[in-house]
Amino acid sequence: MRFVHSADWQLGMTRHFLDEEAQAQFDQARIDAIARMGEVARAQGAEFVVVSGDVFETNHVARRVVVRALEAMAAAEVPFFLLPGNHDPLDASSVMRSATFRAHRPANVHVLDGGVVQVRPGVEVVAAPWTTKRPLGDLCRAACQGLAPDGAVRVLVGHGAVDVLSPDAADPALVRLADLEAALDAGVIHYVALGDRHSTTSVGRSGRVWYAGAPEPTAYDEVDPGNVLVVELDAGHVAVEPVQVGTWRFLRHAASLDGPDDVDVLARWLGALPGKERTIVKLSFVGTLSLAAASRLDEVLDHHRDLFAALETWERRTDLAVLPDAADLDDLGLAGYAAQALADLQQVAATDADPTAARDALGLLYRLARPA
Structure with missing residues (x-):
């Protein structure tokens, strides 16, 4: 039977x-x-x-x-x-x-x-x-x-x-x-x-x-x-x-990000996954990125959110610092009030006990002001 x-x-x-x-x-x-x-x-x-x-x-x-x-x-x-x-x-x-x-x-x-x-x-x-x-x-x-x-x-x-x-x-x-x-x-x-x-x-x-x-x-x-x-x-x-008989997947993925090459590795991993429309992914990150690399990461995540059934970031398992380097700031060419805002955000990001908001603001400033 x-x-x-x-x-x-x-x-x-x-x-x-x-x-x-x-x-x-x-x-x-x-x-x-x-x-x-x-x-x-x-x-x-x-x-x-x-x-x-x-x-x-x-x-x-x-x-x-x-x-x-x-x-x-x-x-x-x-x-x-x-x-x-x-x-x-x-x-x-x-x-x-x-x-x-x-x-x-x-x-x-x-x-x-x-x-x-x-x-x-x-x-x-x-x-x-x-x-x-x-x-x-x-x-x-x-x-x-x-x-x-x-x-x-x-x-x-x-x-x-x-x-x-x-x-x-x-x-x-x-x-x-x-x-x-x-x-x-x-x-x-x-x-x-x-x-x-x-x-x-x-x-x-x-x-x-x-x-x-x-x-x-x-x-x-x-x-x-x-x-x-x-x-x-x-x-x-x-x-x-x-x-x-199942066709959907739930995946967790931890990535160490310490530069643009690591972001490219993550992009290739996401791109290679089959059945994206039936896949739910939760990502966690550790490491330090420049503003340019962090901006690239945001672009990668935004792109793949439109491809996957869901793409989440696991906040409790993420410890990713975004720190501007000299190349980031030289690219912007800011002056006046914008330059002063940049300097203030840098100071807060470097000294505040919880620099998350300042680092997020730096990232947004970089994406808005960087050359096209």
Whole structure:
């Protein structure tokens, strides 16, 4: 038996650093990932897809997000089993209980609202849905209570942090790995499909407990996002293959800038990156630049902001000093009030406890007054 394990679609997610055009492309990529899951399922002979929570970013996403997701799943022509997670719990406001969802849900889309669901004789899905944003116990353990080995191959679909990976040992909703492994060893369940962690991750010793990760990346600190898992399973065998479906990237890059040559190196690095319209970059800088080199850096960044989905600078990790050199000042040829302003800014930049504003003003003065 084969199936596809996915999680954390978070459809309707917005990112503050994306402009309107890039946000629309980001939204569409998450819908397109559903279509690619269908392609993977058909190519691999998978019987169904489980989505281990956080299908939607919230229970209050726009109607168009809901209907476009349902349309994409319908077109995929494979059964989808959707688990409510902490972002979209199955409470009174649940998007999966909304009139829009119910009216447009295709026959191949099923909501895992609890209990054991028979996919076909001999294959069952055990559901551990979130019904509140703050569960008071281990939902996976509760879902397995009362089950006994009966010859069926069972997939437990859950959501949340596993205790061995969580820094918050006091969280009552932690999924206890020891309990999962005991249930696996007893043959009560045969695979644990988890969501919440956006990086594809195998947990524990069994090879049967996995986070699929987000199908499209959502943040810089994700280690291996953009995958779905193709799982081949029976009572005595498991094989898990990550398959990439994501097309976006989040990149961090630290650059040491101590002259115009270093700025040119950065420009070449940015220019060589493929898929700029689907790439989000955060840059941090250390070093010292002249006004001319700093002006060149600004030009490089302004140019590439129009090419990338987003280009950010990481202020907390940046320590870049801009200090005018003799060539900078000779090029300007200032006189009168402008020359006096330049001298005053130089004095502040050299002596003030926080020279940032003065250095920024020097850079602006240089860009305005330099020869064309």
